Amino acid sequence: DIQMTQSPSSLSASVGDRVTITCQASQDISNYLNWYQQKPGKAPKLLIYDASNLETGVPSRFSGSGSGTDFTFTISSLQPEDVATYYCQQYDNIPLTFGPGTRVDIK
Amino acid sequence: EVQLVESGGGLVQPGGSLRLSCAASGFTFSSYTMNWVRQAPGKGLEWVSSISSTSNYIYYADSVKGRFTISRDNAKNSLYLQMNSLRAEDTAVYYCARPRDVGSGYSFDHWGQGTLVSVSS
Numbered sequence: 001d002i003q004m005t006q007s008p009s010s011l012s013a014s015v016g017d018r019v020t021i022t023c024q025a026s027q028d029i030s031n032y033l034n035w036y037q038q039k040p041g042k043a044p045k046l047l048i049y050d051a052s053n054l055e056t057g058v059p060s061r062f063s064g065s066g067s068g069t070d071f072t073f074t075i076s077s078l079q080p081e082d083v084a085t086y087y088c089q090q091y092d093n094i095p096l097t098f099g100p101g102t103r104v105d106i107k
Numbered sequence: 108e109v110q111l112v113e114s115g116g117g118l119v120q121p122g123g124s125l126r127l128s129c130a131a132s133g134f135t136f137s138s139y140t141m142n143w144v145r146q147a148p149g150k151g152l153e154w155v156s157s158i159s160s161t162s163n164y165i166y167y168a169d170s171v172k173g174r175f176t177i178s179r180d181n182a183k184n185s186l187y188l189q190m191n192s193l194r195a196e197d198t199a200v201y202y203c204a205r206p207r208d209v210g211s212g213y214s215f216d217h218w219g220q221g222t223l224v225s226v227s228s
Contacts, residue, residue, distance in 0.1 A: 001169075034214050036152075043202055043218035044152065055207070055216060087152055091213035094166045096142075096154035 002026050002090050006099035012107045019075040021102045023066075023088035031067045032092035037084045038101075044087065048073065080106055109133040109217045111203045116222030123193050123226070129186040129203030129219055137181035140164075140212035143188050145199035146221075155201070156188065157212060171197075193226045200224075 003026040013019050023033065031051035036044040046055045048064035051071055061076045075082055083106055088099040115127040129141070143155040156177040157166045165177055176189040186203055200221040207216035 032213075036215075038152075043221060044215070045218075046207065046214060046216045049207060049214040049216075089152070089213075094157070095168050096157075096213055098152040098154070101151045 001095055002029060002093050002097050004088055004090055004097050004099040006086075006088060006102050008102060009100065010103040010105070012105045013078050014107045015078055015080060017078045019078050019082075019104060021073040021086055021088075021104075023071040023073065023099050025069045025071075025090055025092075028068050029090045029092035032090055033064075033066070033071050034089045034091065035062075035064050035073045036087045036089065037082075038087065039084045047086075075104075078104070078106070109205065111205060111217055111219035113201065113203050113219040113222040116201065116224045118225045118227065119193055120228050121194060121226055124189070124191045125193065125224060127188040127190065127201055127222060127224070131184045131186065131203075131205070134205070136179075136184040137161075138209045139205055140209075141179060141186045142204045142206075142213070142215065143177065143186075144202045144204050144215070144218075145197075145224075146202070147196070147199040150199075153199075158186070159212070160209070190224070193224075195226050198224060198226045 005024045033051040035048035038044040052064045085101045085103045110132045112130045142157045158177045174192045178187045202221045203219040204215035205217040
């Protein structure tokens with residue numbers, strides 16, 4: 001199975017700050033990587049697919065990059081409504097696997 | 108509008124069974140691979156199972172293999188998860204998830220609201 005790690009596990013930043021989350025796969029997954037946002041009590045929401053493609057309707061302050069084993073998710077200017085947990089997910093191999101999540105709060 | 112509505116969750120004793128359903132609407136259900144993803148209380152997301160559009164390809168997480176069975180009825184626009192030999196560690200919210208396009212089985216742009224399964228004596 002492909003293991004996904006994320007760092008940091010949590011972060012606190014100010015409104016307007018640039019926030020970066022990293023995700024690492026245990027083996028090469030090309031660009032088969034998604035990023036989701038999950039708010040408490042809600043289903044996850046797809047933000048980025050194929051490592052760097054912005055899902056329709058998602059604000060442009062969200063972006064993703066990377067390929068192979070190392071990936072980055074960025075919020076260019078943190079907004080109050082971005083408080084959530086963010087997960088990466090690989091779909092290069094079955095079983096699909098998610099990272100453990102990164103909780104983002106406002107300082 | 109795409110809608111996925113799960114049902115069938117509840118409290119069950121260890122060793123018991125439950126059948127989850129996911130009613131789909133607003134899209135051509137028969138064209139999409141469908142998936143179940145679960146989330147234990149306070150924990151992260153775990154993919155459970157996937158079924159292709161014509162049920163030819165079915166996959167399970169090792170944690171549920173041999174105990175859970177995924178199925179679908181394209182005539183009824185419905186997805187199912189039969190869960191047997193339930194364990195405490197199966198306690199979770201179970202989500203039905205649809206990929207963003209028919210060619211991509213695993214980038215989930217639509218999710219149901221989830222149904223809670225609690226396994227406890």
